[in-house]
Amino acid sequence: MKVLVVGSGGREHALCWALAASPLTDALYCAPGNAGIADTATCVDIKPTDITGIVAFATENAIDLVVVGPEDPLVAGLVDALEAAGVKAFGPTAEAARLEGSKGYMKDLCAEAGIPTAAYRRFGAGEGEAARAYARELGAPVVVKADGLAGGKGVVVCATADEAERAIDSALGRDAFGEAGREIVVEEHLDGEEASVLALVDGRNVLMMPGAQDHKRAYDGETGPNTGGMGAYSPAPVLTPAREQRVRETILQPAVDAMRARGTPFRGVLYAGLMLTRDGPRLLEFNVRFGDPECQVLMMRLMSDLLPALVASCDGVLDSVDLRWRTETAICVVMAARGYPGKYAKGEVISGLDLAERSGDVKVFHAGTARDDAGNVVSAGGRVLGVTALGNAVDEAHSRAYAALSRIEWPGGFYRRDIGWRALQRDTIPTED
Ligand code: AMP
Numbered sequence: 263m264k265v266l267v268v269g270s271g272g273r274e275h276a277l278c279w280a281l282a283a284s285p286l287t288d289a290l291y292c293a294p295g296n297a298g299i300a301d302t303a304t305c306v307d308i309k310p311t312d313i314t315g316i317v318a319f320a321t322e323n324a325i326d327l328v329v330v331g332p333e334d335p336l337v338a339g340l341v342d343a344l345e346a347a348g349v350k351a352f353g354p355t356a357e358a359a360r361l362e363g364s365k366g367y368m369k370d371l372c373a374e375a376g377i378p379t380a381a382y383r384r385f386g387a388g389e390g391e392a393a394r395a396y397a398r399e400l401g402a403p404v405v406v407k408a409d410g411l412a413g414g415k416g417v418v419v420c421a422t423a424d425e426a427e428r429a430i431d432s433a434l435g436r437d438a439f440g441e442a443g444r445e446i447v448v449e450e451h452l453d454g455e456e457a458s459v460l461a462l463v464d465g466r467n468v469l470m471m472p473g474a475q476d477h478k479r480a481y482d483g484e485t486g487p488n489t490g491g492m493g494a495y496s497p498a499p500v501l502t503p504a505r506e507q508r509v510r511e512t513i514l515q516p517a518v519d520a521m522r523a524r525g526t527p528f529r530g531v532l533y534a535g536l537m538l539t540r541d542g543p544r545l546l547e548f549n550v551r552f553g554d555p556e557c558q559v560l561m562m563r564l565m566s567d568l569l570p571a572l573v574a575s576c577d578g579v580l581d582s583v584d585l586r587w588r589t590e591t592a593i594c595v596v597m598a599a600r601g602y603p604g605k606y607a608k609g610e611v612i613s614g615l616d617l618a619e620r621s622g623d624v625k626v627f628h629a630g631t632a633r634d635d636a637g638n639v640v641s642a643g644g645r646v647l648g649v650t651a652l653g654n655a656v657d658e659a660h661s662r663a664y665a666a667l668s669r670i671e672w673p674g675g676f677y678r679r680d681i682g683w684r685a686l687q688r689d690t691i692p693t694e695d
């Protein structure tokens with residue numbers, strides 16, 4: 263098969279790496295890719311949101327399957343456009359991608375399907391007074407969210423009623439969230455430990471992947487600004503088989519059934535961002551794609567061929583697929599450019615990557631990397647590398663990942679030193695579900 267992966271991050275490198283290993287893959291392309299992806303796929307210079315450009319490339323090159331990594335092109339209708347042109351595409355349609363593209367849409371679906379999530383109400387322009395009243399009724403802490411995609415910046419967890427009023431006023435009154443904040447969701451604050459469950463979905467069947475946890479804050483000890491994700495690991499010991507079963511029965515399957523009943527079946531990866539509360543798992547958010555860096559740890563653990571599973575998701579026959587996973591733990595530590603998620607430099611030379619990968623248990627996935635004229639790998643983004651290691655237990659994976667990181671020479675880079683601390687300490691909150 264001729265396969266095209268859309269995207270340029272660590273997630274897409276991991277997907278290309280897994281797809282390149284498939285005996286069914288005859289040719290692999292990535293749009294636009296990065297310096298690491300270029301080692302396994304032919305990179306083509308097309309932006310993920312250039313829908314016309316991607317459809318043209320796919321038809322002209324007789325691509326058999328397009329795998330879409332990021333959410334923006336999904337929400338913008340890339341899969342719809344590819345299918346209209348007769349190209350098989352892995353990922354949800356624009357309508358189904360609203361599960362991530364609109365928080366209000368997602369919350370309404372949860373209400374309709376009885377999916378456990380935080381109590382909420384939606385508010386639009388001119389409804390500031392009602393939103394403030396609802397926030398007061400819920401009581402602090404309370405959460406204010408932009409309705410649309412905001413690149414991880416659309417959520418304000420407000421510790422006080424004053425803070426909530428300010429967040430509501432600036433969202434509805436002064437466009438703090440931009441286009442994404444014209445509408446907001448005000449919701450109850452949930453307490454507990456966060457974890458993620460990702461599943462392949464074919465419109466009807468849910469094929470769960472192993473659980474994972476990520477670290478969204480920039481610095482050690484869960485401090486600093488929110489990022490796209492500074493590290494992840496799988497499995498997550500807090501996600502016991504009983505909890506995973508409950509996530510399937512109360513969250514994933516009801517959502518998939520409700521989307522099918524609406525006439526907008528969901529196909530692709532459904533990612534449930536969970537809060538494990540004393541009353542059981544509750545849904546914080548749906549993503550409609552692989553997480554980044556969750557994808558890196560999942561691909562590291564995947565023993566089966568990814569390609570037929572993605573095709574089965576497109577074709578509605580996931581019930582015939584059984585994915586096998588290594589029992590080992592995988593940890594991914596993200597190396598980012600100093601200053602990320604704020605301003606940072608680009609074009610800095612990175613060396614030692616071959617040394618870092620010398621052990622077979624380590625894979626360095628590239629995110630924001632490019633090659634300079636001399637052929638050096640240089641930094642070209644905020645999140646730059648995802649150093650991913652396997653180990654028999656979490657401590658072994660952890661020490662292998664950090665040993666590999668110590669061999670990478672890039673003075674302008676930084677990374678967290680405590681990725682996996684929850685699993686290392688088994689320091690989970692008491693949950694009574
Ligand atoms: P989201 O994009 O909805 O996952 O929100 C981003 C982050 O905000 C989550 O990972 C949580 O840490 C936090 N968050 C969102 N909603 C809530 C909530 N209802 N209660 C507590 N924390 C939340």
Ligand code: GLY
Nearest residue numbers: 490491553554555
């Ligand atoms: N790591 C979280 C995400 O991909 O949204």
